[in-house]
Amino acid sequence: MFYALAIVCDDFFVPSLEKICERLHLSEDVAGATFMAAGSSTPELFASVIGVFITHGDVGVGTIVGSAVFNILCIIGVCGVFAGQVVRLTWWSLFRDSMYYILAIIALIIFIYDEVIVWWESLILIIMYLIYILIMKYNMKMQHLFTIKRKNLGNGCTIGSELQDGNVYCDSLCDDPTVPLLWKSKGKQ
Template sequence: MLIPPTAIHEFPEDIFTKEQRKNGAVLLHALCAIYMFYALAIVCDDYFVPSLEKISENLQLSEDVAGATFMAAGSSAPELFTSLIGVFITKGDVGVGTIVGSAVFNILVIIGLSGIFAGQTVVLTWWSLFRDSSYYILSVLALIMVIYDDRVFW
C-alpha cells in the first residue's frame, strides 16, 4: 500500500534551515508577514476602495449593489488565491474545503460583525436572508453533486 506524502511536503522548501529558524530567522518571517499585511492595507485603502467607487459611479450602481458584488469579490480573493496555490503549486486538494469554509466565514462572521459595528439598528426583511441562504444552500448542494464521485469533467 502506497502512503501519500504529508501535506507539508507539497509546499516549496523554506529559504532558511531548521537551525536558522530556531536561532531567530522565524522573526524575519513574522516581519515579512506584518509588512505584507501593511502593504495590503495601503493598497486596499488607496487603490481598491476608490476604484470601486469610480466603477460604481460610472455604472450608476447603488451602494447596496456595489457592496454586494465588488466587495464580495474582494473578500473572496483569499480563497481564490489559496485555491490557485493548492492547484498549481502544491497539486493538493485544498480548494473545496477552503472555498466552502471561507464562504461560511464570510456569511457568518463578516456580516455579523458588520451588524454589530454598524452603530445603528439595521432593519432587514426576511426575504434577503431567505434568498441568500437558499442560493448558498443550492450552490453547496450543486458542488456536492459535482464532486461526489471524485471526478470532475465537462
C-alpha cells in the same frame, strides 16, 4: 505573500471597484454581488489557484468553503454584537440570498461527490453565478413578484401594497430617518 496580496486588494483593488460601480450607476445589491464580491474574494481565489496548480493539493475547496463559513457566521455575528442597536433585515434579501446559497451548496456537493471536478461542472458553477448577477439586477421586479401583502411591524409599512387603512401606499421601505441604515433602502433594493 498572502499578506501582501490582501493589502493590494484592500487598499487598491476594492477602492477602484467602488469607483467603477459609482460610474456605472450600479445599485448596492448589484455592486455587492458582482464587483465588490470579486474584489473581496480575490485573496481566496489566488490562494486556491496556488493550492491547486502549484502545490497540487486540495486546499482550494477548503479555502473557499471555509471562507464562506467564516463570512456567514463570524462577520455577521461580530457586526451584530458591535452594532449597538437592533439590526433589522428585510425578509426579501435574507430569503433571496439564503435560497441561492443553498442551491449553490447543493450543486457544489453534487459536483464534488466523486472527488473530481470536470470542465462542464465548473462551467455550470460560473453560469450559476451569472444567473445570480441577473437576479440582483432585476431584484426589485422579483421582489414585487414574490411579495404578498405583508405588514412590517417594525415601522408600519407594507412593502409593495396598501397599508391597512387603505390611504397610504408604500412602494419601498419607509423613508423614516429613525430606521437604521442597515435596514433602510437607498432608492433601489
